[in-house]
Amino acid sequence: MSLTTQSLSNKVQKLATQVGNTPIRKLWLTPQRFIYMKEEGKNPAGSIKDRPALNMLLHAILNGEVTQGTVIAESTSGNTGIGLAWVCHELGLEYHNYSPSSLSGQKRDILADFGAHLFFSEGGTDDATKMLKAKIEEDPNFYFWVSQFTNDNNWRAHLDHTAPEVLRQVPHVQEVWVAFGSGGTSTGFAHALKNTGVKLQVVQNTLLREQRVEGMRNLAWISKPPIADLDAIGQDNMYNTDPETLIDLAERIYQYNDGFIVGPTTAAVITQAERSQAKDLVVVSADNGSRYLDWAKQISGAVELAAPADEPLELLV
Ligand SMILES: Cc1ncc(COP(=O)(O)O)c(C=O)c1O
Secondary structure (H helix, E strand, C coil), X not given: CCHHHHHHHHHHHHHHHHCCCCCEEEEECCCCCEEEEEEHHHCCCCECCHHHHHHHHHHHHHCCCCCCCCEEEEECCCHHHHHHHHHHHHHCCEEEEEEECCCCHHHHHHHHHCCCEXXXXXXXXXXXXXXXXHHHHHCCCCEEECCCCCCHHHHHHHHHHHHHHHHHHCCCCCEEEEECCXXXXXXXHHHHHCCCCCEEEEEECCCCHHHCCCCCXXXXXXXXXXXXXXXXXCCCCEEECCCCCHHHHHHHHHHHCCCCCECHHHHHHHHHXXXXXXXXXXXXXXEEHHXXXXXXXXXXXXXXXXXXCCCCCCEEC
């Protein structure tokens, strides 16, 4: 290993001490009923995606694919880009983010604060990917394309870290509920929960693409992401988000939890988790509502806070 690779790998391993080990909170759905929520919004750049971002770059550095001069690139309209921008900023690497021009102003600002170079395509994320591929073909040795949909170090971050943390923090857990996007979280948990007796439950986006929630996908309207292991996840424990109950649920959570605003994908997962009969269930919350200004305004503007529940938000670390 060259000296510069050694120094990059030391830096990235140091960063790993700042990612993960997120808290679990009791989240009240009614004054009588709570679920456990793993609060991934507490990661340094604000979402669960900091974990795969770090893990994908860590392995690329260790196997020599990324050196100090490499430009890191990804096509994403969301949290993965922010996680990568943060890691690259900390490591002194250049990061190029390709996204649709619909990317929110808030996310543009966060990416820019981390020094990301922003490139925009017409159309959706697929068009941004095409644009990035064309760029890479011009100069293949210049870029490392992170490619979260095909990179096994995406789901392995959850196998090695997120899932073991949940099992340690809530030893009596019966079900774990996660969202489906790239399939990273669900595939990692599926492998980690095998033979533990803990059931994995996975929530996809709504079937109605026009009402979709940012960050999630539905296999009815996309082809299977290559890393998503549907045999390991199981098909009979995949549910669709109910868009009709989404806002009401987020408002209820705000009301019974001292004004805590869940992110849209967390609300989407809870539209289904709430129907479970399991006594102890954990919802893996990918990020907090503060990342979505319009959503947060809508929820906090709509409801009065109720008196705090008997037990306040409790942190289990
Ligand atoms: C807010 C949010 N929730 C859920 C997910 C889905 O996670 P995964 O890609 O691990 O399936 C993502 C992915 O980008 C996300 O940004």
